[in-house]
Amino acid sequence: MLRQLMLSKKIEQRKAVLAELMDQENGLNMRSANLEAAIDEAKSEEEIAAVEEEVGKLDTEKTELTEKKTKLEGEIAELEGELEQLNSAAPVNSTRNKSNENERGVAGMNKLQVREMLKTGEYYKRSEVVEFYEQFKNLRAVAGGELTIPEIVVNRIMDIMGDFTTLYPLVDKIQVKGTTRILVDADTTPATWIEQAGALPTGDVGTITNVDFDGFKVGKVTFVDNYLLQDSIINLDAYVTKKIARAIAKALDLAIIKGTGAVGKQPTGIIPNVPAGNQKSVVADANLLKSLVKQIGLIDTGEDSVGEIVAVMKRSTYYNRLVEYSIQVDSNGNVVGKLPNLKNPDLVGLRVVFNNNMDDDKVLFGDFAQYTLVERESITIDSSTHVKFSEDQTAFRGKGRFDGKPVKPAAFALITITPVV
Template sequence: MLRQLLLGKKIEQRKNALAELLIEEEKIQTRSAELEAAANEASTDEELAVVEEEVTKLETQKGELEEKKSKLQGEIEALEGELEQLNAKDPTGEHRSAQHQKRGGAEMPKEYHISQVRKMLETGEYYNLTEVREFYDKFKNLRAVSSGELTIPNVIINRILDIVGDFTTLYPRVDKIRVQGTARILIDTDTAPATWMEMKAPIPVGDVGTITNVDFDGFKLGKITFVDNYLLQDSIINLDDYVVRKIARALAKALDLSILKGTGAANKQPDGIIPKIPSGNKKSVEADAKLLVNLLKQVSLVDTGDDSFGEIVAVMKRQTYYNRLLEYTINVNDEGNVVGKLPNLTKPDLCGLPVVFNQNMDVDQVIFGVLDQYTMVIREDITIDQSEHVKFVEDQMAFRGKGRFDGKPVRPEAFALVTITEPANP
């Protein structure tokens, strides 16, 4: 086992070094393009001589880089081969190679957690992964792929889902589960306290029937995006960054809207929080002098004190906060000078209660709730296909990213909707 750990460390070190060389290779390619342009623009022998000197230096650097890459790749291959042999001898079957895991006798690409993907992006190792390079090679030549559709590998899916959180306010806060196909989650709704008893007495069972089945499907979510054909010939780094962010941003906007207002299976989309809020948890308050007090009183609808189950937040549109509630966070004296704390508009709050802005909320409506009581299910497969005919004149290729998601509030009573109305007697 110790030998395997040492080999894994050596492989990691060499891959990090190889990632740095790949970044250097990108710089050399950029410099090569610059020199090509300079050669075309050169009009005198002196200018050509300067370009020629730079080309010679660049070719020397490129040769040295290729030699270092070849040496590192050879060392990595040898170390991985040695590690494979040791893993094959491991009777417990607990250790896996650095490149593959075996499932059902077949070798499958290694699965990477989102945190691992972030680290590999920092070191540059991500762009050297076999599955990443193979995917973008096929992406550039998607017409040659059988059925014209690609399944995005796990490591790129995790990068997409990580970036989705950069464009949303609700998705990062809800509970997320990765599944294959449909799923059923068992929720125990029994919140009764434990029972004191004698040492040998049997422990009583909680209320019968507290287990609730929550079924999830996988509804398709898709977005067509356009890529200039010149970009398809660009480096893997630029192409990956462009495609991944395009897909992530499109998915993010749709997911946040569905979390709030999804109309359910009848319309082939997730169940949103608002449609599922119990009628007893829907209230209205007047926008009078006691607005803030009366608004915050409604938190008691979800915070009964019976059970602590997460952080309660207030979700609202920015205009609602600015028009109705901002003045309550600023204290001024008779002369108009600020005497209290100014609101932190990057992290707004209401008397310490975190405020989450979301533009999908209606004006003058506020949701109080525990967002991790909403579960979003993500199907493991996300695919992408293309059409070269849609924007032929603009020299662009159309790519369609498709994923499958479902979601619903597993405890609808963990949310309350409050509507701010104009006062009856202004």
């Protein structure tokens, strides 16, 4: 547990440094835009030489910054991989023999390890992967058969889920078995100074909040042409894992944003639980940007430390309402400010994440580490040959169990942009 806390602290520290480097990068981009305008305006040899010197300095600074970012991102990925491995490692029976270990694969194998194995091709040679897909091909012949996907394939599915989801990578994730209860210390008051031999007041012990998590099932039926079942394991794995990952990812994104909770047999969403005091409206007038950014103060009050605050919105909201604030021009129409980075959009330096489950003209600010998503221990798959028998296709149903809740609803704020009356 102490090792995990230390890793989390190191990750948090490095992400803070990375955020500073991102701010520096924004500054370099602005200087680059200014230099573009200066190049156009330069006339004399002296002016051209001065601009050329500045361009050289800028290129050097950009190179150094890129190297720092690359190194830092590598360190973060390595630390997150180690933390994930510690979180997912299950207790191992010391009496288990070597043959059983080979059958089950490497306990606690994480997504980063699987990613490396894919690069070398080792993934497709592992006995549990080969055995799973052999059973998968034969599953349609077993009436009522259900197949548990091995850990290594589950990690592959979880890894590529990030290609189809925007919120899953942001939230805090834990893996558990059965119904679980997490104790969350919600007290943020400062410690009390006392005599050396004195006793702490009971009020400083902390306010413990019980957060119960269930395991709601999410599933998706996908169809596989029977000829593909006879194809190579590589093609079959790519098709099946992407289908399952895409379906589960989209369901999780919607649940994280708007999930109705136990009544709908799904995780509890953020928006239905945003406190009334954290729900505000701003007018889409000339002061829109200023009014919108001010609402971050609803979360970052200065009374307690917060993690990275992210702005989540629909693409159309960003394009229609906010993208213009990333472009600055002078009186002659020349760009003097930074151009909008549509690949990595931001709002005055705040990271913007697109999610089409958001309503138009709604912006959700939040520290998404304050949302906990519980992943159950297994994903299963079963089949049916009856649904599309005439089309020579077999239906496979991938099923997983998840639950989630915003453990600190006050870490989120929902802002509505209203038109000018």
